[in-house]
Amino acid sequence: MTAGSITRAGMSGMNKNQKINLIRILLAALLLIVFSFLPLTGTLRFCLYMIPYLIVGYDVLKKAVHGIVHRQPFDECLLMSVATVGAIAAALAKSGDYTEAVAVMLFYQTGELFQSYAVGKSRKNITELMDISPEYANIYDENGGIVKVDPDDVECGSLIVVRAGEKIPIDGIIKKGSSSLDTSALTGESLPRDVNPGDEVISGCINTGGVLEIETTREYSDSTVSRVMELIEDASSRKSKSENFIAKFSRVYTPVVVYAAIALALLPPLFLTALKIPFLWSTWIYRALIFLVISCPCALVVSIPLSFFAGIGYAGKKGVLVKGSNFLEAMSEVKTVVFDKTGTLTKGVFEVVSVHPNDISADELIHIAAHAERYSNHPIALSLKKAFGNEADGCNVEDAEEIAGQGIKAVIEGRTVYAGNEKMMSEAVKGGVIPECKSCHGHTGTIIHIAIDGVYAGHVLISDVIKPHSAEAVQALKKAGVKETVMLTGDRQSTAREVAAALKIDRVYSGLLPGDKVSKIEELINEKQREEDRVAFVGDGINDAPVLSRADVGIAMGALGSDAAIEAADIVLMDDDPLKINTAIAISKKTLAIVRQNICFAIGVKVICLILGALGFANMWTAVFADVGVMVLAVLNAMRCML
Ligand code: ADP
Ligand code: MG
Numbered sequence: 001m002t003a004g005s006i007t008r009a010g011m012s013g014m015n016k017n018q019k020i021n022l023i024r025i026l027l028a029a030l031l032l033i034v035f036s037f038l039p040l041t042g043t044l045r046f047c048l049y050m051i052p053y054l055i056v057g058y059d060v061l062k063k064a065v066h067g068i069v070h071r072q073p074f075d076e077c078l079l080m081s082v083a084t085v086g087a088i089a090a091a092l093a094k095s096g097d098y099t100e101a102v103a104v105m106l107f108y109q110t111g112e113l114f115q116s117y118a119v120g121k122s123r124k125n126i127t128e129l130m131d132i133s134p135e136y137a138n139i140y141d142e143n144g145g146i147v148k149v150d151p152d153d154v155e156c157g158s159l160i161v162v163r164a165g166e167k168i169p170i171d172g173i174i175k176k177g178s179s180s181l182d183t184s185a186l187t188g189e190s191l192p193r194d195v196n197p198g199d200e201v202i203s204g205c206i207n208t209g210g211v212l213e214i215e216t217t218r219e220y221s222d223s224t225v226s227r228v229m230e231l232i233e234d235a236s237s238r239k240s241k242s243e244n245f246i247a248k249f250s251r252v253y254t255p256v257v258v259y260a261a262i263a264l265a266l267l268p269p270l271f272l273t274a275l276k277i278p279f280l281w282s283t284w285i286y287r288a289l290i291f292l293v294i295s296c297p298c299a300l301v302v303s304i305p306l307s308f309f310a311g312i313g314y315a316g317k318k319g320v321l322v323k324g325s326n327f328l329e330a331m332s333e334v335k336t337v338v339f340d341k342t343g344t345l346t347k348g349v350f351e352v353v354s355v356h357p358n359d360i361s362a363d364e365l366i367h368i369a370a371h372a373e374r375y376s377n378h379p380i381a382l383s384l385k386k387a388f389g390n391e392a393d394g395c396n397v398e399d400a401e402e403i404a405g406q407g408i409k410a411v412i413e414g415r416t417v418y419a420g421n422e423k424m425m426s427e428a429v430k431g432g433v434i435p436e437c438k439s440c441h442g443h444t445g446t447i448i449h450i451a452i453d454g455v456y457a458g459h460v461l462i463s464d465v466i467k468p469h470s471a472e473a474v475q476a477l478k479k480a481g482v483k484e485t486v487m488l489t490g491d492r493q494s495t496a497r498e499v500a501a502a503l504k505i506d507r508v509y510s511g512l513l514p515g516d517k518v519s520k521i522e523e524l525i526n527e528k529q530r531e532e533d534r535v536a537f538v539g540d541g542i543n544d545a546p547v548l549s550r551a552d553v554g555i556a557m558g559a560l561g562s563d564a565a566i567e568a569a570d571i572v573l574m575d576d577d578p579l580k581i582n583t584a585i586a587i588s589k590k591t592l593a594i595v596r597q598n599i600c601f602a603i604g605v606k607v608i609c610l611i612l613g614a615l616g617f618a619n620m621w622t623a624v625f626a627d628v629g630v631m632v633l634a635v636l637n638a639m640r641c642m643l
Contacts, residue, residue, distance in 0.1 A: 021112075022113060024056050025106060028052035029106060031055070032049075032052050032102055042096075046092065049102060053088070053098070053105060056105050060080050061085075078254075080293070083289045083290075083623075090285060090286055100619075108627065110628065111298070111631050115631060118306070119306055122306065122309065134167045134203065134225065136151065136169065137151045160214050160215075161211065161213055164209060164211065165207065167203075168203050168207060170203050171200070171201070171203050171218045171222075172215050173217055174199050177211050179212050180192040180209045181193045182207075183204075183575075186319065192208060201214060204224055228321060232321070234323070239325055240324075246300050254297065257291070261289070264284065265285050265288035269281055269284050290618055291610060294626040296627045298631050299633075299634040302631060303598045304598060307598065307641050308328060308595070311590070313642060315583070315587045318580070321571065328584075329592060331585050331587075331588035334533075334553060334585065335484070335534065336485075336534075337536050338485075340540060341491060341496065342540070345466060346499065348464060351383070352366070353443070353461045353462060354461045366384070368419075368457070369450050370384050370388030371395050371410070373419065375402075379542070380446065384460070398410070404513065405512065405513040406423050407448070418449075421446075421447070422492070425451060434456050443461060444463065445463035446464065446492070447460070447461055471504070473581060474504060480582055486505065486509070487503075488509050489510050490514075496509075518547050521535065521551050534553055536555055537550075538556075539557065540557045541557075545565065548565065555569060556568070557573050571584055590641065594637055598638060605630050609625075
């Protein structure tokens with residue numbers, strides 16, 4: 001399914017099939033009531049009662065036959081068919097009361113209808129919660145007027161107009177106009193974001209202020225909105241352990257129940273015959289049929305995937321994109337949370353603290369550094385470019401090469417420039433030694449060294465700030481049952497230690513290249529005490545995509561727009577807020593609690609009813625409650641995951 005189809009699915013309250021089924025159920029019920037008042041007997045009675053039975057049950061019978069023909073007979077349709085046909089046969093032989101058989105089919109179908117309505121309804125609720133798909137885009141026509149077109153038809157690089165109250169349909173850059181954006185549909189964050197010409201904006205936000213003219217930087221199908229909707233749509237295809245368990249369970253369970261029912265119909269009579277105790281065959285066959293109705297596993301088969309679906313939808317509303325039920329489930333088992341530093345725990349917006357040039361002017365050093373970073377999106381690069389300010393001064397930058405976790409190499413006006421950390425300088429400076437800087441000593445902050453044509457040219461000290469919620473988030477993780485927090489960074493030790501101390505993070509590893517981060521994560525995964533414990537890595541996707549994919553659960557921060565992170569991560573936090581990790585854990589725990597409740601409730605009620613049925617204390621009506629009633633309650637409970 002594509003992004004569009006999820007929004008269109010479940011548009012009306014009930015779809016056509018559901019309406020037809022409702023009519024079938026009402027018609028059959030009406031006939032059943034009318035017939036019960038008529039003095040019918042014999043063959044006529046049988047024929048008339050078969051009308052409501054077939055109206056409401058023909059598709060179930062058809063599916064059961066289909067299953068037998070294709071040698072996959074053991075499903076709920078077979079259980080229902082055998083039970084009702086059996087009940088009819090018993091009635092034919094004895095009382096002539098077919099009401100029970102028709103009623104069982106009627107209730108079963110009512111349950112099915114309710115379930116498909118509930119699933120459709122929650123799907124619709126979730127898509128409404130996540131209602132970020134734009135209906136149209138405004139573009140200029142030849143005469144300079146504005147026309148509405150399908151966002152799919154807008155080419156990359158076109159100018160679009162977004163008026164107050166309209167949704168931004170496609171990702172782009174503001175060319176004209178200032179406004180504030182409501183990003184809540186994407187991020188769950190209610191504070192508006194102010195935007196001005198030159199700012200990048202993403203689709204799905206609502207323009208709450210003035211008119212904006214935006215140059216699109218992507219096509220609609222690559223825009224944030226489409227990707228987010230696709231993610232949510234695909235999420236249900238990655239099954240959790242609980243869902244896999246239920247699928248396997250029902251594959252084994254149904255045949256077991258069928259054989260148990262056969263045994264119940266045959267063994268006690270044989271036993272009683274051997275003991276020469278009088279008995280009625282029909283008693284035991286009737287008990288076996290009740291057994292079949294009770295044991296139908298649909299409460300579990302339906303409610304458990306629905307719980308995960310609702311949980312994922314709710315998380316989406318809160319700005320946490322979960323790529324599959326398995327990841328939602330894993331979040332509640334996370335015992336170690338590993339953080340990247342820059343851009344994850346810190347804002348990744350650096351201020352230049354001081355410039356220490358070596359045989360060159362301070363301005364020239366910043367100038368060179370900013371140019372070297374021209375093609376990089378690393379937070380350090382963005383900050384240096386901002387500090388220099390005059391990016392487009394005509395200088396020629398070629399062969400820019402980013403060395404992950406170290407820095408940048410580029411040729412500027414014919415001179416080879418390296419800008420990066422100490423590790424990089426050992427290669428960039430002839431002899432490999434760089435002078436010790438007294439004034440930087442004791443300062444925390446990141447040092448960017450610069451070398452020009454093999455000669456050390458000085459360094460820039462820049463510093464970052466910790467995000468406002470980082471400390472709170474780390475504390476809250478501990479309360480949520482996380483045993484250990486770890487920080488991995490490519491930055492130098494003193495800065496790393498200072499940040500870790502401020503946030504009360506348990507362990508820190510510094511000076512790591514992206515590859516080292518992967519090995520550290522592997523070490524941490526090997527260290528875990530129990531098989532089911534999970535190690536989560538939280539990063540910003542810049543330089544750490546491999547780590548995101550290696551961790552048990554990869555969580556990308558502030559990933560709006562970062563393709564690598566959205567690809568590699570299992571969970572995406574739509575805004576930069578580390579507290580959202582706790583939101584994800586809380587939703588995960590709630591969903592799993594509901595799943596467990598449903599498993600215990602459904603299996604518990606069924607086991608009790610099965611015992612009662614085998615002993616002869618339950619009739620068909622008890623059986624119908626144990627099946628349909630339990631399913632309805634389990635589905636209602638599952639829908640609580642959305643609240
Ligand atoms: P972190 O682990 O904190 O997220 P990175 O792995 O992205 O950091 O980078 C580690 C170190 O490498 C930085 O602290 C910086 O010294 C250096 N570095 C990385 N990219 C750049 C760049 N574009 N320009 C200058 N230095 C860089
Ligand atoms: Mg980083």
